[in-house]
Amino acid sequence: MLKTKLHTKNYNELGGHYQLALPFNFNVLIPEDDSVRLLSHILEGLNYEALYKAYSSTGRKPVVEPKILFKVLTYAYMNNIYSSRKIEVACKRDTNFMWLLAGCKAPDHSTIARFRKDYLKEAIEDLFFQMVKHLHELGEVEFKNLFVDGTKIEASANRYTFVWKKVVNKNEAKMFLKIQSCLEEINLTYLKDFNVTKETLLKDLKTAISYLEEKCQQEQIEFVHGIGKRKSKLQKFIESLKEFYTRQEKYNAHHQFFEGRNSYSKTDPDATFMHMKDDHMRNAQLKPAYNVQIGVESEYVTGVGIFQDRNDIATLIPFLNMLESKLQAHYENVTADSGYESEENYLYLEGKHQTCYIKPQTYEQWKKKSFKKDISKRENMAYNAEIDEYTCHNGKQLKPVGITHRTSATGYQSEITVYECEDCSDCPCKSRCTKAKGNRRMQVSKTFVAKRQISYRNITTKEGILLRVNRSIQVEGAFGVLKNDYNFNRFLTRGKNSVKTEFMLLCFGYNVNKLHSKIQNERIGKPLHPLKTA
Known part of the structure; x- marks a missing residue:
């Protein structure tokens, strides 16, 4: 008959004597080809000096050695376990986690969260690139073909805590007029000459307040x-x-958070509001998110960058600079989609002696018959390089009439040549060519056109087609696995540094899983997928 006394917290007192079935050595329970063995072997070979420096030399000894805790956290991310509480449960119940702990007491969730947020952020980048270099030593990464792409991942921030730069500027301008009106009234009342400027607004207000209080x-x-x-x-x-x-102090704080952005979230100031491909209300609502950039080679993630930009154009140069400084290696070929196309990026890659395989933004349009029949497009006009003139559909000449300059968001200045048609007054094709009342004008960046043509030739070669196909398979495939198979669609931590730590842990686990898969499927040493033959 079952005992009814169940209120005791120690369930051993309920009775029952069972033979110990588990072996004392967990090693015999783990298959020889289990990925946890590969993970432990790789992480044992890394240098943890940067991680141990994050700990105080005078504080108490950690419950779990940092190197072991890093193994546990990486293995958790390998197996789609991201919550610190779930990792704690796994350490108490999962044989593989117990094996990694090597006899240490299972850490609680606060220890895991603190380690990830405070200690690991100082060393994760160093450890990640050590692993990439290890893959290079194994011959898996050649530092030859880099595939770059980005995606937006939702931040751990409330969705309706947005602060818009446009609104702040508008309210600040309205308040400035009210301040001027108020000071005019004060000057008339007390016969003073208080005035304010936008540059010294707080100082001027303080002077007026001090006088009134006195x-x-x-x-x-x-x-x-x-x-x-x-x-x-x-x-x-x-x-x-x-x-x-008080309001001006608040506006100044807003401007410090913007840092070149148009919005930020109050609950995670580092996050920017962006359009997501799939949102919770299915109506293209803006969400606080980060622009995550990765570089992939031979199916391994070799670089990670966290950006606050809503598009990819301005991320390529800082990402490649970071990659080169961390890896101390120079990639020969850089392949990216049309979102990275810009004159500045073309010139940067040319200056670094890297072959670019960037698809032009109009590449898909060029294939359409409607584009080829559009007489307003510059590409459909004959160009004479010797005299620098375009010939329109009606045989008229578009000659250069001036030069202007255009500055990008990054500060890069491009030179734009302005062309104007000699006479459009009686042209029967004018309605199909331009909406201008006078002569047709056209702005052309000669440098951009020339570099775009080079990139177009590169992507249409046999090697270019192979690299573009592999870009779709490798870097977009990596994001597909990370976001869908690993079910990682939202960060758990807040702040740019914490987010970077979290995503690098995910990529660390992804790389170990990829290496394990390649070893088991005998695909080692195959950096590119071959083209399918008909």
């Missing part, structure tokens, strides 16, 4: 509050200026 003490005016109390004019002035001062 005036208040001289006249011994007491501030009153509440219903039925009438405020003096002086009290109203002081309260208005103090409110303006």
Whole structure:
């Protein structure tokens, strides 16, 4: 008969004597080809000096050795376990986690979360690139063909805590007019000459407030509050200026968070509001997110970058610079999609002696018959390089009439040549060519056109087609696995540094899984997928 006394916390007291079935050595329970063995072998060969430096030399000894805790965390990310509480449970119940702990006490969730947030962020980048170099030593990564792509991953921030730069600027401008009006009234009342400028607004407000408070003490005016109390004019002035001062401090704080962006989230100031491909309301609503860039070679993630830009154009150069400095290696070929096309990026790759395989943004349009029949397009006009003139559909000449300059968001300045048709007055094709009332004008960046043509020739060669196919398979495939198979669609931590730590851990686990898969399927030493033959 079952005992009914179940209120005791120690369930051993309920009775029952069972033979110990598990072996004392967990090693015999883990298959020889299990990925946890490969993970432990790779991580044992890394240098953890940067990780141990993050710990205080005078503090108490960690419950779990940092190297072992890093193994546990990496293995958790390999198996789609991201929550610190779930990792704690796995350490107590999963044989593989117990084997990695090597007899250490299972860490609790707060220890895991603190390790990931405070200690690992100082060393994760160093450890990640050590592993990439290890893959290079194994011959898996050649530092030859780099495939670059980006995706947007939702931040761990409330969706409706947005702050918009446009709104802040608008409200700040309105308040400035109110401040000027208030000071004019103060000057008329007390015969003073207070004025404000946008550059010294807080200082000017403080000067006016100090004068009014001194005036208040001289006249011994007491501030009153509440219903039925009438405020003096002086009290109203002081309260208005103090409110303006507080609001301006708030606006200044907003501007510091923007840092070249148009928005940020109050709960995660590093996150920017972006359009996501799939959102919770299915109506293209903006979400706080990060632009995650990765570089892939031979199906391994060799570089990770976290950016706040909503598009990819401005991310390529800093990403490649970071990659080169960390790996101390120079890639020969860089393959990316049309989102990275810009004159600045073309010139950067040319200066680094890297062959670019960037698909032009108009590549798909060029294939259409409608584009080829569009007489307004520059590509459909004959160009004479010797005299620098275009010939339109009606046989008229478009000659250069001036040069202008265009500055990008990164500060890069490109030279734009302006062409104007000699006479469009009686042209029967004018309605199909331009909407301008006068002669047709056209702006052309000669440098950009020339570099785009080079990239177009590169991607249409046999090697270019092979690399473009592999870009789709490898880098887009990596994001597909990370976001769908690993079910990683939202960060758990907040802040750019914490987010980078989290995603690098994910890529660390992804690389170990990829190496394990290649070894088991005998695909080692095959960096590119071959083209399918008909």
